[in-house]
Amino acid sequence: MKIKLLTLTSIAIAVNASAQAVEIKYVLWDSNQMPAYEQCATDFSVQNPDITVKITQSGWDDYWTALSTGFVSGTAPDVFTDHLAKYPEFVKNKQLVDLTNYIKRDKLDPNQYTNGLYQVWGKDGQQFGLPKDWDTIAMIVNMDMAKKAGITLEDLNFMTWNPQDGGSFEQIVRKLTLDKNGNNATLDTFDTNNVAVYGYQNPGSGGMMGQTEWSHFAVSNGFKFQDKPWGHQFFYNDKSLAETLDYLAGMARKGLTADFKNTQSLGADSMFVAGKVAIIPQGSWMITYFDNNVKSQYHWIPLPKGPTGKRATMFNGLADSIWSGSKHKEEAWKWVKYLGSADCQNVVASKGVVFPAIIGMAEKAIGVQMERNIDSSAFLTMSQSETYLPPIAQNGARINSTMENAIQSILLGKETAQKALSKANKKVLRYSK
Template sequence: MMWDSNQLPAYKQCAADFEKKNSDITIKITQSGWNDYWTAISTGFISGTAPDVFTDHLAKYPEFSKNGQLVDLAPLIMRDKVDTAAYTNGLYDNWGRDGKQFGLPKDWDTIGFVVNMEMAKKAGVSLADLQNMNWNPKDGGSFEKIVRKLSLDAAGNNANSASFDKKKVAVYGYQNPGAGGMMGQTEWGHFAVSNGFKYQDKPWDPKFYYDSPKLAETLDYLAGLPGKGVSASLENTKSLGADAMFVAKKVAIVPQGSWMITYFKDNAKFDTAWVPLPTGPTGSRATMFNGLADSIWVGSKVQPEAWKWVKYLGSADCQSVVAGYGVVFPAIKGMAEKAIAVQKSKGVDSSAFLTMAKSKTYLPPIADSGSEVDEVIKASIEAVLMNKSDATSALKAANAKANQLVKQ
């Protein structure tokens, strides 16, 4: 089972290739959207109908492994001498804990900005300007200067003009996608980490730093953008969605992950470009470096066959097929470059994501009680972005609650 419809054709091809080599095994792939997906997985665990193999996420697996729902792959990996050094650094280790291994890496992703280049050219903003932005929480740096140029009211005035009417905005320069929960992967993490914030000292560490002043000033900055008329309010964004706003030409720049390259290529009917994230006060760009893996449900009645399939999904044979579709960057070293070449042949330059992978990268926060922590952090960040609370006090209370949850 998987959630990303864009990747379905690649994995159907992997399944067909696998079945040719293993005529006694049939692979049935089910795809379901993100929210429905996790509901189906969780209820499947309880009802005994979960898929044998499923795409797993770093924000979800701590809970699944703690509840004994995942097969420990470590003995199988050792028995079959799987070359775990073939994976891009850090991806394999993310899925291990206390000598156990709960997934084989399938891909990795970083974050970039997708830009409406027609709007940029009209505003006199060059690709080089966009590729070399800097940001700070005091005045927004060159990032905010560009965002102001790209924000237009109904009369065509940009946000630098004294005549700009922020009550009648036709195009927003930038759109933060939302609150982002404990990860803030596309929403605020990249700004906050480039400003000096860190989530925790290391994966599984039972202490979070969401009360950091560096995160507070980042969120206060983002919360202030709608008031300047350069960004839509969180209420509006929640109903419309930042990606749909971009496609509808209501916004000029949105942050998104490399897994969305195909979506924008297929849906944005205008000239676009992917650019790296801005350099922050720390002197570097920053991005979450996330990676998915395939896990086996402990209740599977066909575990030997499920392992064969997971091993194949994690192999160069399958990941080379995935790279050939150019939808995501596979986990095995060198495959991302192949995917980028495929994307380039389709008219998309996605090298910004590789630039980000070579910048300051950080892991998603990994901890027990993740879903409860996520709810707590999300609620407090929403309050900040809706200007119902200042970031310092909201985050202080939320962080205390989060740390309590992890220690339970």
């Protein structure tokens, strides 16, 4: 009887404590990361029994729509996963909490994070997020198709590219592109109007960032987005970008990629999974997706070296931010600090889904992936190549819309790249001031 009585008492205490706990609402967009953060939330609540964390996940587009609606209606989550392309607007509209005083008070060490990830979330002496992970871009290749075409992994790992003749990259893409009669695109008999398998697929237009679509080609061709983060000078009218986009548009005319309209409706990822394309570029956040869905043999490879002699990739880092309208800022800070800690990021690394921000955690995540026979080391190779940040500026939404329209017109063949980009860059310069 004593044992039962103690058990009932314990339950009563737990229920009472739970009833008094502050609930922190936290949102993210990647369903693959949910299990890791649910574990972090459980561990956090054990250490902080007066705080519970409610996690909600929604897809990319719905995520940002709901967040914007929440800011306006006053119902936004206390803490949310933030993106470099989005946060300048939030800073401008005073929707983020400056974390500087919390960081100083609790003596948090910014040097624990991979170089650059902490600094990019700061502006004018204020800090608007703690780093959670980083990503780079690589290419995924259908190795069954490559083997049939006589292409080796070494060939793929050391591709070069240029906007004039496409380099060894285009030669490989031609060998992998097959028409419905089985002719590849190196042959005169290749039928560009009846393609069964495309050698490569550009994912789309990419807006102001072109993260997976074109920026890696453009930067390896000498392109630079802007003078500095938060700077007012943009260089979308540069010849190096025009050459790159003209080249990508030309690949569709050669039958080496699906045209822009078909890409929009089908999606490059789905095309790869279905065996309709041999190579696509994609980010490290998609490693688990492809492992779960691709039935053929595949391999991740580094991006090609461009005319600069270097590989180049966008180095993007997500962060966790606190909404300025939160009624529980102290508790929200405790959760953000835990998300950015070794305790939580070690859990994230153990799931092998993304590369956590703390130094050394990415290598652990890669090791976990290796145990599942996934070689994701190409992304680490890219992180040690030439890296660049996404463009960061005021009025990002207007800049993104402007560049989206311009690049779509290029890929649809409505305008030459130089003409479309020159007009667009004039608008971007106005918006960025």
